[in-house]
Amino acid sequence: MKLTKELGISLGFLAGTTFGSGVAFLFRLQSLEVVASVTLFGIAGAIAGIITAVILRQRQHENASSKMPDSH
DSSP, X not given: OOOXXXXXXXXXXXXXXXXXXXXXXHTTOOHXXXXXXXXXXXXHHHHHHHHXXXXXHHHHHHHHHHHSOOOO
C-alpha cells in the first residue's frame, strides 16, 4: 500500500483522535475538555501524518534515483 498525503492525513487524524480520547478518559475530563482534547490531538495527528507521508515519499524518490545507473 502506497502512503499518500491523503492516507497520511487520514491515519494521523484517526490515531490522534483515538489518543486524545484516551487521554481525556484517563484524566476524567468534562465534556468540553474532551472535545478540545480530541480536536487538538486529531489536528496534531493529521499534521504528523502528512509530514510522515512527505518524508517517506522523498526518501523513496532518493532511493530510486540513487539506484539508477549513470549514463556517463
